[in-house]
Amino acid sequence: MTSIFSRNFNIPIIDVNKYMRLRTSRMFSILHLVSTDHLNIAGTGTDVTLGKGLIWVLIKQRAEIKRMPKRDEEIVVKTWPTGGRHKLLHRHYSIETPEGETLINAGAVWSLIDIKTRSMIIPSDYDLMFDSVNTGNEISMRPNPKSIETTHHTEFTVPFSYIDSNRHMNSALCLDLVEDIIPAAKEGLSPKMINIRYQTEALEGTVLNISWGHLSDETKSEIPHAGTYYMTCDSASGNHFKIQAEY
Numbered sequence: 001m002t003s004i005f006s007r008n009f010n011i012p013i014i015d016v017n018k019y020m021r022l023r024t025s026r027m028f029s030i031l032h033l034v035s036t037d038h039l040n041i042a043g044t045g046t047d048v049t050l051g052k053g054l055i056w057v058l059i060k061q062r063a064e065i066k067r068m069p070k071r072d073e074e075i076v077v078k079t080w081p082t083g084g085r086h087k088l089l090h091r092h093y094s095i096e097t098p099e100g101e102t103l104i105n106a107g108a109v110w111s112l113i114d115i116k117t118r119s120m121i122i123p124s125d126y127d128l129m130f131d132s133v134n135t136g137n138e139i140s141m142r143p144n145p146k147s148i149e150t151t152h153h154t155e156f157t158v159p160f161s162y163i164d165s166n167r168h169m170n171s172a173l174c175l176d177l178v179e180d181i182i183p184a185a186k187e188g189l190s191p192k193m194i195n196i197r198y199q200t201e202a203l204e205g206t207v208l209n210i211s212w213g214h215l216s217d218e219t220k221s222e223i224p225h226a227g228t229y230y231m232t233c234d235s236a237s238g239n240h241f242k243i244q245a246e247y
Helices: 024-042 046-051 173-181
Strands: 005-010 054-065 074-085 088-096 102-114 152-157 193-198 207-216 227-235 238-246
Touching: 005 024, 024 046, 024 054, 024 074, 024 088, 024 102, 024 173, 046 054, 074 102, 152 173, 173 193, 173 207, 173 227, 173 238
Parallel strands: none
Antiparallel strands: 005 074, 054 102, 054 193, 074 088, 088 102, 152 207, 193 238, 207 227, 227 238
16 A cells, blocks of 8 residues: 555535635545545545445544635645554544645544444454554644633524434534634634544434633734634534634
8 A cells, every 4th residue: 555645636616615724524524534544545435444344533633724725726634554553543634735835734533433332343263454654743742622611502403414324423524513603704714723632422313512612812812713713513412513613
């Protein structure tokens, strides 16, 4: 397997927001897409894992964003596995211009789960092996979303359109949910950092209880909605995700 996989994309109008910048949810979808392509090349993609009764799930994602790509912009997306331990597999990414300027650095923690039991498995128990490489440019995946006081609360019912082929709410669409609620994105601010910890899967029809808070950036007092946002999402089924986002 090629240690670092690369794929070019052109940002279409359907993938940008009204400010003509790549939607945060689509950014994470693109990262998911290149992960899938790379796993397929390695012989550990969906066809193989489904045959063993397994599916890939995301445990954690983090991205540091210098600039969001714009409509019709050409980007180069790179991904490489960086190893893991026990049941957790780490993968990193970069989104660059064709000239080599880095726009986004990101990382993810993945796991394989048993379709029937919905529990994480040890890949080697299923004869699945993964290469790894470290470039020295990987962002840290250690910090979990840092909580701040939540002062706003709302509910959201997971619709059919949010459900993916794994029969749960698509992880990237959590970011649409976030940006539909907080004011920063609607006012035209782009995220500078996103840190997500996924917990329990949310199924179609689940009523999500969402709480969020905002800590202003005192250095940008002229921009009211700049700063750090923290959001938690739970339901009768348990905790679904926690997100820290800086705008």
